[in-house]
Amino acid sequence: MRYLLLMLATAAVILAAVSTAVLRYPARQAGRAMEGLAEIAGGVNRFHHERLPDETWRTIVRPSPDLLYSAMVFDLRAGPLRLTFPHHADYWSAQFIDPRTSTFANVGNSAGVTGPTRVFLTLKDKTAGEGRVIHSPEAQGVLILRYLVRKPDDISALDRLRRMTLVERAVP
Amino acid sequence: MIAVAAGVLLAVVVAAAVLLAHMRQVTLVNPRGWMAIRNIGAQDTDPITRAVIARFGLFANSSAEALYLQAQAGEPFSLRNILRGEPIRRLDGGRHHRIRIERPIPAEWWSLTLYAADDYLFPNAEGRYAWLSQELEGEPYPIVIDVAPERPAGARFWLPSPPEGPIGLTMRLYRPDVELVRNLERYPLPAVEAGEGR
Numbered sequence: 598m599r600y601l602l603l604m605l606a607t608a609a610v611i612l613a614a615v616s617t618a619v620l621r622y623p624a625r626q627a628g629r630a631m632e633g634l635a636e637i638a639g640g641v642n643r644f645h646h647e648r649l650p651d652e653t654w655r656t657i658v659r660p661s662p663d664l665l666y667s668a669m670v671f672d673l674r675a676g677p678l679r680l681t682f683p684h685h686a687d688y689w690s691a692q693f694i695d696p697r698t699s700t701f702a703n704v705g706n707s708a709g710v711t712g713p714t715r716v717f718l719t720l721k722d723k724t725a726g727e728g729r730v731i732h733s734p735e736a737q738g739v740l741i742l743r744y745l746v747r748k749p750d751d752i753s754a755l756d757r758l759r760r761m762t763l764v765e766r767a768v769p
Numbered sequence: 770m771i772a773v774a775a776g777v778l779l780a781v782v783v784a785a786a787v788l789l790a791h792m793r794q795v796t797l798v799n800p801r802g803w804m805a806i807r808n809i810g811a812q813d814t815d816p817i818t819r820a821v822i823a824r825f826g827l828f829a830n831s832s833a834e835a836l837y838l839q840a841q842a843g844e845p846f847s848l849r850n851i852l853r854g855e856p857i858r859r860l861d862g863g864r865h866h867r868i869r870i871e872r873p874i875p876a877e878w879w880s881l882t883l884y885a886a887d888d889y890l891f892p893n894a895e896g897r898y899a900w901l902s903q904e905l906e907g908e909p910y911p912i913v914i915d916v917a918p919e920r921p922a923g924a925r926f927w928l929p930s931p932p933e934g935p936i937g938l939t940m941r942l943y944r945p946d947v948e949l950v951r952n953l954e955r956y957p958l959p960a961v962e963a964g965e966g967r
Contacts, residue, residue, distance in 0.1 A: 599772075600771070600772040600775075601772075603772035603773065603776065604772045604773070604775045604776040604779060605776065605779075606776065607772070607773045607775075607776025607777060607779075607780070608776040608777070608779040608780040608783065609780075611776070611777060611780035611781075611784075612780050612783060612784060615780070615784050619816055619817060619820045620816050620820075622820045622823055622824070623816075623819045623820055623822075623823035626823040626824070626827055627823065627827065627828075630827060630828070650890065651890060651898070652889065652890045652891065652892035652898070654889070654890065655889065657827065657828075658825070658826070658884075658888035658889065659826065659882075659884055659888050659889075659937065659939060660889075660890065661880065661882065661899075661941065662882060662890055662898040662899050663880055663882075663899055663901055688877060688878060688943060690830075690834060690943075692828070692830055692831075692834065694810070694828055697819070698810060698819055698822065698823055698827065698828065699810055699811060699812045699814065700810040700811070700830060700831040700834075701812065703830070703831065703833070703834045705834075734812075739828060741828060745878070747901070747903055
């Protein structure tokens with residue numbers, strides 16, 4: 598009986614530790630990625646623009662060789678942000694991710710849209726501003742831009758375009 | 770000491786069983802040779818799926834924006850696959866596979882990308898890592914993409930693969946039709962056909 602209890606207690610302790618590790622793992626991975634991203638971008642609320650992935654690209658596993666990626670750690674602790682994405686009729690997307698790895702919003706090209714896309718990014722409990730309002734569940738998170746590259750000749754124009762994305766402090 | 774060792778073993782068995790049962794539950798399998806993970810990156814994604822995606826595809830997009838399909842052989846996370854040491858059986862790079870697209874795929878656009886065993890893009894003389902739907906516009910159906918180490922005779926759309934080792938073949942559907950996402954397990958996706966080779 599003592600042996601059985603010791604066996605079950607050992608198993609319970611290990612399983613509790615494993616469960617805790619599993620629960621914490623996504624936020625830990627995301628946290629590390631965010632730290633690294635902010636470092637190479639030169640701070641928060643600044644984009645890091647990646648080159649088009651090829652066979653030498655090692656930033657993430659399974660990259661899309663047809664997408665120009667840009668990424669930024671956003672930080673709303675000093676207030677909401679106004680984001681302005683330049684108009685582009687072909688595929689682009691901006692993915693908003695919280696530190697638990699949930700995607701809480703996506704914006705991108707849309708039929709009929711002819712001007713820039715304006716987003717007011719603010720914390721859930723803050724008041725809204727102009728443009729499309731996106732509420733972030735946390736003060737920090739990640740924003741990933743993806744631009745479709747149809748042919749190599751398009752890369753430089755798309756690179757110029759994505760660098761026109763404006764990130765400004767907005768007054769709520 | 771024996772009791773502690775037995776406890777460790779019990780914990781490993783229970784953890785593995787829970788993980789596998791869970792992955793079977795959240796994996797969508799299409800009989801044409803594809804699998805996808807249900808509910809990636811959503812607010813209500815469960816902790817185990819969240820951890821698995823954080824390990825193998827951190828910051829993957831939600832399925833409404835991009836649906837990630839993995840080509841695979843057999844039944845993912847089945848006992849048979851586990852005993853082979855491959856929870857998901859990837860395709861063999863040395864073998865000729867055909868991706869037969871019989872009808873337009875309802876998405877804004879799609880791509881079919883090949884990864885080497887290390888999950889990075891496979892270097893090849895053609896510089897061809899993927900095919901995009903835009904490159905095949907206007908082609909009559911069925912469209913066949915040949916995945917093989919050497920260009921098969923008559924192949925028009927060749928995706929070079931390493932001569933040996935497993936490959937990852939990912940089809941991404943961008944802004945897919947809602948019905949396709951909802952009925953993924955029954956939807957007539959392109960067929961992954963194994964041709965000649967080892």
